[in-house]
Amino acid sequence: MTDSDWVRRAHQVLPGGSLGSFALPSGEETVITRGSGASLYDTDGREYIDYLLGSGPMILGHAHPAVVAAVRAQLDSGSQFYAVNEAAVRLAETIVAATGWAEMLKFTSSGSEATFFALRLARAATGRSKILKFEGGYHGHHDYAMMSTTPSVPAAFPAAVPDSAGIPAVLQREVLIAPYNDLQRTLELLDTHRDELAAVIVEPGNRLIDPLPGFLEGLREATRRLGILLVFDEVVTGFRVAYGGATSIYRVVPDLTCFGKIIGGGFPLAAVVGPRELLEQANPRRRGPGYVYISGTLNGNPIAATAGLATLEELRRPGVYEGLQAAGDRLRGGLSELCAEMHLPVQTLGMASMLNLYFTASPIHDYRSARTENTAIKERLGRELLRRGVITNMSAKLYLSTAHTDALIDLTLERVAESLKCMADLRHNSW
Ligand SMILES: Cc1ncc(COP(=O)(O)O)c(C=O)c1O
The missing domain is CATH 3.40.640.10 (Type I PLP-dependent aspartate aminotransferase-like (Major domain))
Structure with a gap:
């Protein structure tokens, strides 16, 4: 049985093939079978760098x-x-x-x-x-x-x-x-x-x-x-x-x-x-x-x-929160740089080991100002990243864990760079 069979089975018994309000982009869906450290694996054994982290709880990574x-x-x-x-x-x-x-x-x-x-x-x-x-x-x-x-x-x-x-x-x-x-x-x-x-x-x-x-x-x-x-x-x-x-x-x-x-x-x-x-x-x-x-x-x-x-x-171990902060800073900083190179206005909100991308140049201080963001870019980036083995919930936030090493974050950034490059069609229309 392949991963797409599992996706089909999920759709038969779970509305939208999802567990709650979160659903992976249609056409890119997958069914997870295990997690380890900062990675999730689907039923075909394909690995994803995980920024969902169970919607936040897995701050030490999976199966610590x-x-x-x-x-x-x-x-x-x-x-x-x-x-x-x-x-x-x-x-x-x-x-x-x-x-x-x-x-x-x-x-x-x-x-x-x-x-x-x-x-x-x-x-x-x-x-x-x-x-x-x-x-x-x-x-x-x-x-x-x-x-x-x-x-x-x-x-x-x-x-x-x-x-x-x-x-x-x-x-x-x-x-x-x-x-x-x-x-x-x-x-x-x-x-x-x-x-x-x-x-x-x-x-x-x-x-x-x-x-x-x-x-x-x-x-x-x-x-x-x-x-x-x-x-x-x-x-x-x-x-x-x-x-x-x-x-x-x-x-x-x-x-x-x-x-x-x-x-x-x-x-x-x-x-x-x-x-x-x-x-x-x-x-x-x-x-x-x-x-x-x-x-x-x-x-x-x-x-x-x-x-x-x-x-x-x-x-409580010494240095854990400093490490999480550094990981968050590395990802936030890298994302900002990549978007700047592409002349894509972005703000990376969030402290410590979590972040959210807002594709807008307007300052964000509340719900209404956040709505100035270009959600099409965000959704597309989420889809492109998933294709490249990075799983995110772009419309909520990205979480990092102690298992997100510098190497994994850099690999993520490489995949972000590739994704942004292949989003040229959007570029002409909306940024
Ligand atoms: C700020 C905040 N409060 C409450 C909740 C609800 O928690 P739960 O999903 O465990 O019911 C969430 C869930 O994400 C949340 O982000």
Whole structure:
């Protein structure tokens, strides 16, 4: 059976032959059978340099020996207990200690569940129901989060545009949308809706767009003053941009943080993290008025917790984050140079070991300015790279791991150069 047979089989039973919203370009699809280090292999044995990295969790690369060994050992001792278990306690302690400010956490199985429950905790704590999020911000797939993440026709602020069919219309009124990085406008909205808002949720570097100086600080000050909780979504940035996450870089402390991806070491695990006072609302021994239900069959699963612990242990080794930063800089720098040589306007956004390309010369500071980019170039580059054995999610971001050596990054850049050269047809039309 060839890889194209597998692609056909996938299309028979999985809508679009995909697992979620991500789908490889039609005609270039492939089915992955294994991963090792920075590489993925399809069912024909073809190798790809991997910049998906499982959508972020695989910061040590695929099948890292330390993670594999830890998981193997745990497998022999059982894979799911529902009861509190040693690995979960250890991981909770490790995460709480890494933040330097939180005291407790509740585990969930996905980042979406973490943001969903963080908002529930905020509603219970404040007695208010609305939340404010930023246009272009992605916080997972639940009905409150899937508002104005990628609106094709953005609405006037603060109206929310649902990103999916099937979301109850009534919830549109529960979510207010603000322009990211526009502190003045956001403060006005917070002030106007101060008695209705339970929380502001924000990814500190919203989809890799840096916060302007003073933006997060201004949000922190206003939310504290108005009694609105500030929720950081660090599902992507947690333990990726630094061991303490984006909070440790921007030095703004939220009321609650959501972690995911890396803390599960490639297994389903995420968490809502915060002070005792807020997390104790979800203490099952205190059921009654004010009790917040947060639970799930696999929450705190010992295999996932073990993988997370092994991953975080590796990340604590001296020099790891410096290496990841250098890898990110090498790729960002190389991409910028290649595009400059081709007179192709590009911006490489992103910090540390992640990046996103925006083919536009206009400065990007929010969702609307990001929409000035030429998506046709990006899509085509993704397709050309895939043909040359480099797998990416160009419309989201490229992730790097400790397994992305200089040699692999240079090989990637060679393939980018080849790809750009053969995109001459686009060149005549649109750049
Ligand atoms: C910033 C952010 N928050 C939340 C989520 C949702 O996490 P999950 O896909 O694990 O539900 C994602 C997923 O990519 C994300 O990027």
